[in-house]
Amino acid sequence: TKTYNIVVLPGDGIGPEVTAEAARVLELISSKSKDFKIELQSKDFGGAAIDSSGEPLPADTIKACEAADAMLLGAVGGPKWGVGKVRPEQGLLQIRKHFDLYANIRPALFPSKSLLTHSPLKQEIAEGTDMIVVRELVKGLYFGDRQEADLDTPGSKGEAWDQMIYNREDVERITRLAAYLALQSNPPAKIHSIDKANVLACSRLWRRVVTETISKEFPQLEVDHQLVDSAAMVMVSNPKKLNGIVLTENMFGDILSDESSVIPGSLGLLPSASLSGLPDGTSECKGLYEPIHGSAPDIAGQGKANPIGTILSAGMLLRYSLGQPEAGDKVFKAVEKVLDSAEMGGKGLRTADLGGKTSTKEMGQAVLEELEKLL
Ligand code: NAD
Ligand code: IPM
Numbered sequence: 133t134k135t136y137n138i139v140v141l142p143g144d145g146i147g148p149e150v151t152a153e154a155a156r157v158l159e160l161i162s163s164k165s166k167d168f169k170i171e172l173q174s175k176d177f178g179g180a181a182i183d184s185s186g187e188p189l190p191a192d193t194i195k196a197c198e199a200a201d202a203m204l205l206g207a208v209g210g211p212k213w214g215v216g217k218v219r220p221e222q223g224l225l226q227i228r229k230h231f232d233l234y235a236n237i238r239p240a241l242f243p244s245k246s247l248l249t250h251s252p253l254k255q256e257i258a259e260g261t262d263m264i265v266v267r268e269l270v271k272g273l274y275f276g277d278r279q280e281a282d283l284d285t286p287g288s289k290g291e292a293w294d295q296m297i298y299n300r301e302d303v304e305r306i307t308r309l310a311a312y313l314a315l316q317s318n319p320p321a322k323i324h325s326i327d328k329a330n331v332l333a334c335s336r337l338w339r340r341v342v343t344e345t346i347s348k349e350f351p352q353l354e355v356d357h358q359l360v361d362s363a364a365m366v367m368v369s370n371p372k373k374l375n376g377i378v379l380t381e382n383m384f385g386d387i388l389s390d391e392s393s394v395i396p397g398s399l400g401l402l403p404s405a406s407l408s409g410l411p412d413g414t415s416e417c418k419g420l421y422e423p424i425h426g427s428a429p430d431i432a433g434q435g436k437a438n439p440i441g442t443i444l445s446a447g448m449l450l451r452y453s454l455g456q457p458e459a460g461d462k463v464f465k466a467v468e469k470v471l472d473s474a475e476m477g478g479k480g481l482r483t484a485d486l487g488g489k490t491s492t493k494e495m496g497q498a499v500l501e502e503l504e505k506l507l
């Protein structure tokens with residue numbers, strides 16, 4: 133039997149609380165599977181690593197990640213580390229860059245239909261939404277040169293800047309990834325490319341390269357282009373118009389993916405995968421899996437964080453990094469059953485972000501029980 137090694141990076145705030153539940157899911161799958169085993173090891177990352185070693189991504193953590201089949205991450209950051217010189221978030225950017233995890237896949241899904249009643253959007257507007265945000269993750273404003281303002285130097289200009297760079301190859305590869313995902317559904321999903329081409333040079337490059345790549349390599353796919361400001365409005369007024377793949381650059385994707393979580397009703401629900409290539413088995417592809425939310429300092433340590441985004445991230449890990457799509461699907465199915473049971477059996481399985489009283493651990497336990505029935 134094959135043994136897969138997963139590095140767990142719990143991080144800060146609610147990170148350790150939510151990764152603990154996702155780890156239990158992977159352990160259960162490992163114990164029930166005849167064909168493969170999963171071994172988990174935890175490593176310091178983010179603020180926790182700054183506290184123990186002075187840096188957010190210690191060499192020992194990178195080494196373990198290099199040797200691993202995939203990484204499962206909670207979240208990093210918090211008021212304790214603030215916006216000082218050494219910040220937990222730098223570790224996150226470093227790990228994404230180190231493994232060239234250029235493709236961030238963030239499905240804005242409804243893990244369960246019963247969540248429709250929790251959406252702040254009217255039911256008829258939210259119902260039928262089906263979009264995947266594909267965010268370029270290792271370029272753009274996040275990784276250009278930057279200049280901090282020298283506000284404490286008397287007489288200084290006090291100027292700061294952040295450089296945004298994209299080149300053709302950056303846009304081509306993320307477009308191919310979006311096309312790959314579009315072709316997974318039948319009929320193929322539509323690609324909505326989002327930019328700010330009426331202002332930014334990077335966006336004009338983006339629009340042209342997306343258009344060329346699709347027409348040359350994927351003529352069967354449909355693509356349209358929208359400006360990010362109005363697309364953000366459409367996402368919460370008529371989200372079905374964006375059904376399909378929402379393809380965009382790093383910062384727009386960061387913002388739009390948080391916005392997309394309003395549709396199913398909570399930031400705590402949505403998973404993500406960050407990949408270094410197409411997950412089609414033709415070449416080696418590294419994967420980091422994390423919920424799209426942050427460390428939620430306002431609720432950390434209270435046992436009330438929603439673990440579903442992280443549990444579903446483990447489901448994506450099974451699919452994309454371990455080549456175990458059936459096991460991944462079962463994780464999604466188990467989550468759906470647990471959320472639906474609130475409606476059907478009146479058990480009220482909702483964490484606080486969805487108006488319920490279920491704790492992080494109880495939610496994790498309920499998913500384990502449903503999953504056990506499916507395995
Ligand atoms: P956040 O995502 O941590 O929290 C935003 C709001 O959503 C908060 O009210 C929080 O309580 C709620 N929330 C988030 N996840 C939840 C969950 N699983 N269950 C229930 N409620 C949840 O964003 P923020 O407050 O702007 O950022 C806090 C810190 O997290 C910052 O340091 C930021 O840099 C960091 N951050 C890290 C990541 C990451 O590690 N990938 C992502 C985003 C933010
Ligand atoms: C995310 C986070 C990160 C980002 C931060 C913490 C650097 O918001 O994963 O969405 O902006 O990419």
Ligand code: MN
Nearest residue numbers: 386387390424
């Ligand atoms: Mn974000």
